[in-house]
Amino acid sequence: MNWFKENTFLGVLIVVTSAFAALLIYAGLSTATERDANAEEVAARKASIKKMKSMTPYPTIESVAEKKANLKAVVAKAEAMQAQFNSFRPESLANITVSTFSDRLKKSDAEVRALFVEKNVAIPEQTYLGFEQYKGSLPKNSATGVLAYELAAIDWLFREFAAAGVSKVGNFTREVLPPEEGKDWGKSDASAKRGKSSKSKPRSRSKSSRGKSAPSKSSKPSLPTVSVAKRLPIALTIAGPEPSIRKVIEAIANSDQFFFDARIARIKNNAGVPSSQGIKKAAPTTDVAPLVDDEFGVVEGDDEEPVAEAPVGSSEVLQRVSGGNDVAAYIRLDLLLFEESLKFPAIK
Numbered sequence: 001m002n003w004f005k006e007n008t009f010l011g012v013l014i015v016v017t018s019a020f021a022a023l024l025i026y027a028g029l030s031t032a033t034e035r036d037a038n039a040e041e042v043a044a045r046k047a048s049i050k051k052m053k054s055m056t057p058y059p060t061i062e063s064v065a066e067k068k069a070n071l072k073a074v075v076a077k078a079e080a081m082q083a084q085f086n087s088f089r090p091e092s093l094a095n096i097t098v099s100t101f102s103d104r105l106k107k108s109d110a111e112v113r114a115l116f117v118e119k120n121v122a123i124p125e126q127t128y129l130g131f132e133q134y135k136g137s138l139p140k141n142s143a144t145g146v147l148a149y150e151l152a153a154i155d156w157l158f159r160e161f162a163a164a165g166v167s168k169v170g171n172f173t174r175e176v177l178p179p180e181e182g183k184d185w186g187k188s189d190a191s192a193k194r195g196k197s198s199k200s201k202p203r204s205r206s207k208s209s210r211g212k213s214a215p216s217k218s219s220k221p222s223l224p225t226v227s228v229a230k231r232l233p234i235a236l237t238i239a240g241p242e243p244s245i246r247k248v249i250e251a252i253a254n255s256d257q258f259f260f261d262a263r264i265a266r267i268k269n270n271a272g273v274p275s276s277q278g279i280k281k282a283a284p285t286t287d288v289a290p291l292v293d294d295e296f297g298v299v300e301g302d303d304e305e306p307v308a309e310a311p312v313g314s315s316e317v318l319q320r321v322s323g324g325n326d327v328a329a330y331i332r333l334d335l336l337l338f339e340e341s342l343k344f345p346a347i348k
Contacts, residue, residue: 072347082341085228088259089338090152095145098138104148105131108155115162122168129154130174130234143179146337150174150232153258153335164247166240167326175233185230231261232335239328242269252333264332 109129116123128135129151139147154174161169178185238248245267252260 068347075344075347078344085259085338086341088257088336090149093145093149095141096148098141098144101144101148102134102138105129105134105151108151112155112158115159119162119165121162121166124170127172129158130172139180140182142182143177146177146179149337150335154234156257157252160248160251161238164240164251165244166238166248168239169236171235171237173235177232227339229336229338232337233332234335235330235332237328237330239326242327245327245329259336259338261334261336262331263334264330266330267327269327
């Protein structure tokens with residue numbers, strides 16, 4: 001006999017009860033899972049709120065509004081500074097023909113040499129405004145745009161030398177740019193050197209550390225860097241009276257056509273400061289007070305035998321001390337070629 005047919009009601013009751021129990025168990029498990037998820041979310045929010053409360057300032061609605069106002073002010077200043085930098089960027093960096101660039105280089109060199117002869121400024125015969133490699137060859141067509149810009153800046157620089165009245169320009173060098181070698185503007189030299197040094201010095205493993213993996217060092221997250229300008233390095237040596245050197249430096253710093261970043265500047269005065277013996281010989285009387293310097297005290301001659309020295313007048317003493325005679329200056333500059341304008345994020 002079929003038990004289910006003889007006990008239909010009881011069988012249906014058992015089936016319905018089992019299904020209902022299974023449904024309750026499933027609902028209970030789902031509720032427990034959701035409850036645990038909600039509890040974790042509440043705990044995470046509590047931890048976040050606790051962390052924010054420990055911050056200075058505490059992020060309230062007022063402080064958020066103040067932060068947005070500060071960000072807007074920073075963006076406005078950055079845009080204004082970028083507009084000033086863009087004034088130094090040439091209107092066009094389009095490449096020109098190699099023959100056109102060669103003609104401009106020859107014309108500029110001839111005009112500069114004629115100006116130097118007129119102003120009595122000495123310059124080495126082999127100097128070709130830093131483009132000596134193009135005396136008998138032509139540059140790559142893909143580099144003529146940036147080379148034309150650099151030539152214009154160097155031409156301006158040499159004319160400023162003549163206008164300032166320097167007596168000599170020498171050792172003018174210009175670093176070869178990546179486009180001249182058919183390369184792209186890559187990473188900075190510093191990053192390249194760091195990469196080479198890290199590869200050239202492999203880590204040695206001791207016997208005790210063999211078979212063990214070295215602990216990984218936690219590196220701090222680095223901020224993203226944005227290229228603002230390309231550097232076109234040049235170096236030179238000039239000689240002349242101190243006022244002329246001063247005029248050159250002021251012209252470089254105050255130029256409204258080209259932006260130069262001075263990396264190194266060394267000034268040397270070849271004329272020595274006259275000794276106290278020479279000054280005493282130039283004095284009108286024999287009763288001469290010792291020279292006193294605020295920092296070093298009394299300045300007297302050495303204990304060695306005095307050397308015969310021509311009398312030096314007071315005006316010549318001041319000229320030598322202040323650099324009135326010819327001084328030499330070594331200057332390392334980077335001509336900056338600013339990138340195109342960056343679009344700053346809009347702060348709502």
